[in-house]
Amino acid sequence: MPETNYQTNQEFFVDMQRCIGCKACEMACAECETNGHDSMIHVNYVDRAVTIQTTVQVCMHCDDPVCANVCPADAISKDEFGVVHTANTARCIGCSNCVMACPFGVPKKNEAYDLMMKCNMCYDRTSAGKKPMCATVCPTQALFYGTREEIARMRPNSSPVNNFIFGNEKVSTKVNIMMPKGTTVLRVD
Amino acid sequence: MARLPVSPEKLIEQFGPHRNYPPQEGFVGRDEPDEIVNTHCCFCGMQCGIKLLVKKNHVVGFEPWMEFPFNEGRLCPKGVQRYMQNNHPDRLLQPIQRQEGVGFQNTSWDEAMEKTVSEIKRIQASYGNDAFSILSGVSLSNEKSYLMGKFARVAVKTANLDYNGRLCMVSAGAGNKKAFGLDRISNNFQDLERAEVIMISGANVSETFPTLTHWIWRARDYGAKLIVVDPRVIPLARTADLHLAIRPGTDSALYGAMLKYLADHDMLDHDFIENYTTGFEQTLEAVKDYTLEWAEEVTGIEKQKIELASQWWGKAATSFLLHARGIEHHSKGVDNVVGCINLVLATGRIGKPYCGYGTITGQGNGQGGREHGHKCDQLPGNRDITNPEHRKYIADVWGIDEKDMPGKGLTAYELIEAIHRGEVKGLLSICFNPLVSLPNNNYVREALEKLEFYVCIDFFMNETSRHADIILPGSLHEEEEGTVTTAEGRVVRIKRAVDPPGQARTDTSIILELAKRLGAEDKFTYNSSEDIFNELRVASKGGTADYFGITYKKIEDNMGVFWPCPTLDHPGTPRLWEDKKFATADGKAHFNAAAYRPPGEVTDEEYPVVMTTGRVVSQYLSGTQTRRIGKLVDLYPEPKLEIHPELAAKYGIGQDEMVRVSTRRGSDEFPANIVETIRKDTVFLPYHWPGKKSANQFTPGTLDPVSKIPEFKVCACKLEPLGIKSPPSTDSQAFASV
Numbered sequence: 001m002p003e004t005n006y007q008t009n010q011e012f013f014v015d016m017q018r019c020i021g022c023k024a025c026e027m028a029c030a031e032c033e034t035n036g037h038d039s040m041i042h043v044n045y046v047d048r049a050v051t052i053q054t055t056v057q058v059c060m061h062c063d064d065p066v067c068a069n070v071c072p073a074d075a076i077s078k079d080e081f082g083v084v085h086t087a088n089t090a091r092c093i094g095c096s097n098c099v100m101a102c103p104f105g106v107p108k109k110n111e112a113y114d115l116m117m118k119c120n121m122c123y124d125r126t127s128a129g130k131k132p133m134c135a136t137v138c139p140t141q142a143l144f145y146g147t148r149e150e151i152a153r154m155r156p157n158s159s160p161v162n163n164f165i166f167g168n169e170k171v172s173t174k175v176n177i178m179m180p181k182g183t184t185v186l187r188v189d
Numbered sequence: 190m191a192r193l194p195v196s197p198e199k200l201i202e203q204f205g206p207h208r209n210y211p212p213q214e215g216f217v218g219r220d221e222p223d224e225i226v227n228t229h230c231c232f233c234g235m236q237c238g239i240k241l242l243v244k245k246n247h248v249v250g251f252e253p254w255m256e257f258p259f260n261e262g263r264l265c266p267k268g269v270q271r272y273m274q275n276n277h278p279d280r281l282l283q284p285i286q287r288q289e290g291v292g293f294q295n296t297s298w299d300e301a302m303e304k305t306v307s308e309i310k311r312i313q314a315s316y317g318n319d320a321f322s323i324l325s326g327v328s329l330s331n332e333k334s335y336l337m338g339k340f341a342r343v344a345v346k347t348a349n350l351d352y353n354g355r356l357c358m359v360s361a362g363a364g365n366k367k368a369f370g371l372d373r374i375s376n377n378f379q380d381l382e383r384a385e386v387i388m389i390s391g392a393n394v395s396e397t398f399p400t401l402t403h404w405i406w407r408a409r410d411y412g413a414k415l416i417v418v419d420p421r422v423i424p425l426a427r428t429a430d431l432h433l434a435i436r437p438g439t440d441s442a443l444y445g446a447m448l449k450y451l452a453d454h455d456m457l458d459h460d461f462i463e464n465y466t467t468g469f470e471q472t473l474e475a476v477k478d479y480t481l482e483w484a485e486e487v488t489g490i491e492k493q494k495i496e497l498a499s500q501w502w503g504k505a506a507t508s509f510l511l512h513a514r515g516i517e518h519h520s521k522g523v524d525n526v527v528g529c530i531n532l533v534l535a536t537g538r539i540g541k542p543y544c545g546y547g548t549i550t551g552q553g554n555g556q557g558g559r560e561h562g563h564k565c566d567q568l569p570g571n572r573d574i575t576n577p578e579h580r581k582y583i584a585d586v587w588g589i590d591e592k593d594m595p596g597k598g599l600t601a602y603e604l605i606e607a608i609h610r611g612e613v614k615g616l617l618s619i620c621f622n623p624l625v626s627l628p629n630n631n632y633v634r635e636a637l638e639k640l641e642f643y644v645c646i647d648f649f650m651n652e653t654s655r656h657a658d659i660i661l662p663g664s665l666h667e668e669e670e671g672t673v674t675t676a677e678g679r680v681v682r683i684k685r686a687v688d689p690p691g692q693a694r695t696d697t698s699i700i701l702e703l704a705k706r707l708g709a710e711d712k713f714t715y716n717s718s719e720d721i722f723n724e725l726r727v728a729s730k731g732g733t734a735d736y737f738g739i740t741y742k743k744i745e746d747n748m749g750v751f752w753p754c755p756t757l758d759h760p761g762t763p764r765l766w767e768d769k770k771f772a773t774a775d776g777k778a779h780f781n782a783a784a785y786r787p788p789g790e791v792t793d794e795e796y797p798v799v800m801t802t803g804r805v806v807s808q809y810l811s812g813t814q815t816r817r818i819g820k821l822v823d824l825y826p827e828p829k830l831e832i833h834p835e836l837a838a839k840y841g842i843g844q845d846e847m848v849r850v851s852t853r854r855g856s857d858e859f860p861a862n863i864v865e866t867i868r869k870d871t872v873f874l875p876y877h878w879p880g881k882k883s884a885n886q887f888t889p890g891t892l893d894p895v896s897k898i899p900e901f902k903v904c905a906c907k908l909e910p911l912g913i914k915s916p917p918s919t920d921s922q923a924f925a926s927v
Binding site: 037 | 233253256262263264265268269270399400406411412424425428723824844862863865866
């Protein structure tokens with residue numbers, strides 16, 4: 001691993017309450033040539049007919065990434081900082097195992113390239129000590145990148161949660177979702 | 190002769206709008222730019238700080254500017270894509286002139302200038318000086334806004350100069366002058382942070398000023414209650430503590446009823462009212478019959494919600510009230526504004542930390558551009574062109590005889606009406622696209638077709654300038670030095686990042702050359718934008734918008750300076766009225782009576798549905814820039830008619846089915862977007878598109894009697910289902926509709 005300036009005390013926090021669906025994050029992510037101008041973060045209406053609410057989905061960077069575990073080509077790796085990287089282009093065979101396995105629905109297969117692509121938390125920026133582009137531009141800070149102390153101070157009514165229960169499966173992640181104060185786990189049944 | 194020389198389709202083929210996308214592999218040189226320029230976004234009144242990456246005189250990308258205090262790197266999608274207006278295939282690269290049956294042909298600067306000047310002289314000699322008019326805009330810097338005012342009065346010698354701020358916040362400006370004697374937001378946005386109650390009236394903050402949302406969410410982190418007044422559940426309203434879904438056109442009834450409630454329940458700051466204001470009794474008298482029941486009947490808001498809003502507002506220790514075009518774009522826009530101000534004054538919550546009030550200025554330089562004199566009734570420093578002392582002071586600064594200074598001219602829409610009547614024969618426009626942005630635009634088109642001569646200065650050909658005889662290629666925001674004043678009243682520096690391409694010139698150099706050829710060279714001797722700013726400083730000195738103490742260096746050293754700043758050692762004024770000395774003649778804040786009256790057009794049997802208009806997050810104003818940026822177009826490709834499911838069911842309209850929308854002024858077809866997030870009696874259309882996709886073919890030219898702002902926000906329409914599914918939005922080509 002080359003020398004980096006990755007700030008290990010900085011974490012990613014997502015707060016759906018604050019999202020206004022403006023898609024600045026998608027626009028900014030898609031500026032990156034390494035993504036082929038596709039966004040690796042996705043903003044969607046929950047149900048536009050009844051609400052203006054949007055959700056924003058970024059790679060959660062699981063502690064034990066299922067996408068990497070199911071990859072037959074060993075194309076997905078997690079680094080020493082916990083960042084789960086996008087598929088190694090030399091290895092990815094476009095089988096879509098990761099697409100089907102991810103509990104958060106994050107990896108997408110780019111059919112044109114026959115390649116899985118997903119968020120690598122702007123490794124070019126975070127390894128240089130900067131914040132990921134989406135969290136930098138997010139006008140409402142629904143996407144926040146900083147320390148746990150900062151978020152505790154700034155958002156006294158919310159708690160970061162990075163433990164999720166899907167049926168019988170427990171998933172813990174590097175990325176946090178902001179939940180009502182005192183919440184420790186998000187159960188998705 | 191201002192008819193189109195060829196079909197609009199043919200003009201679009203040559204001059205656009207075309208959608209500009211970055212190359213798939215990215216712009217060459219972005220990783221190793223020659224220069225990184227700290228400047229600002231070219232779009233809304235937030236004027237977010239942004240860094241532009243420059244390679245070989247091209248803007249090739251952006252970086253967030255983390256240190257700029259208002260936005261700290263945050264941007265909206267328009268800001269992210271703003272650099273794509275550079276390197277654009279539609280860019281006008283040399284002067285062009287109309288040729289019947291051919292379109293536009295290249296010409297030389299000398300010929301274009303000569304033709305322009307000879308036509309100005311011919312029209313003025315034949316019909317009088319005021320028969321030649323100028324329409325300006327507030328995407329222009331302070332320097333250029335000031336220059337346009339001086340150019341009109343000193344070089345062209347016409348009274349008929351107005352600007353597109355007339356469609357923006359003039360109702361707020363007029364209301365603020367009545368109440369405070371000065372037209373600026375009272376506080377910077379940081380004062381939102383610890384406001385206990387925030388009321389947002391008619392301001393779709395999350396789509397029109399997305400980066401302001403951060404400051405509102407910050408306040409809520411500290412427990413602020415948020416009240417949103419809007420006919421739709423806008424993104425900001427989704428989680429609001431109270432959403433007052435008001436019937437369009439009834440705002441002043443709401444504020445009147447709230448004022449009465451505050452008085453009836455003694456939630457007033459008696460000391461403030463008694464010692465620092467005038468007019469309270471008369472104002473209260475005007476609303477004495479406005480019970481909650483009456484207000485519910487008029488506004489369509491449940492009385493319990495009005496009562497709760499009044500109680501929260503009445504009991505709060507700190508508060509911030511913000512409004513925007515939603516209450517200002519009305520034939521009683523000024524009444525709506527003073528209705529809001531009355532609530533602020535009644536509770537005395539102004540001029541203190543976390544106690545604020547103001548309009549959220551919409552255009553990039555909506556604030557500074559409305560202060561320095563390209564408005565028909567105004568001179569620099571927000572002076573009054575009808576005031577003899579003000580005229581004398583500015584005449585001296587300009588080195589002219591006061592008697593030679595034209596008087597008050599016509600406002601923007603009145604000017605179009607005068608052109609339509611044949612009274613005004615010539616037009617110079619810059620930074621204004623009235624064929625998309627003015628109401629009843631079929632009428633506007635008729636007016637344009639009657640012009641004897643029309644010259645436009647712009648960087649792209651817009652829908653209006655297709656009617657021009659001459660188009661002079663001007664400059665983008667990033668091609669000239671200057672300053673703008675943000676919605677907070679913060680004067681910031683715009684940096685030149687690149688030079689105009691081809692034979693395009695800076696707007697300033699074009700105006701200076703025209704002034705020279707009109708024989709006024711000695712009055713326009715500037716070597717730089719800073720020279721113009723330094724004259725503006727002197728011209729504004731002693732006015733309410735006093736910039737005298739602001740210099741380019743001071744702005745750069747402090748990342749902006751808040752006016753008023755009367756002396757060089759003055760730090761600027763982020764918060765007004767801390768001394769409770771207001772800028773009115775008597776030094777007091779003025780309550781203004783605002784009795785309710787209905788909008789200019791109400792529903793009837795023939796036109797039974799209320800229509801309102803507004804914006805979407807990915808487009809800016811008339812779209813001259815944003816309808817040319819591919820990714821922004823793709824985000825919201827065409828205007829859709831937002832309609833509630835109950836109203837849709839009544840007419841048998843299905844999701845994505847085409848609906849014929851008609852008002853007394855126009856009729857066209859739009860796809861329906863059926864959503865529960867709008868009032869059941871109201872439909873909404875966003876206005877950024879031209880031609881058949883234009884919302885402003887429907888809106889009326891009814892004006893506020895004081896501010897002369899058109900009533901964009903309410904009219905009566907009828908709906909007819911066509912029973913056919915709309916084609917995919919991506920096929921609509923609405924960005925280049927004819």
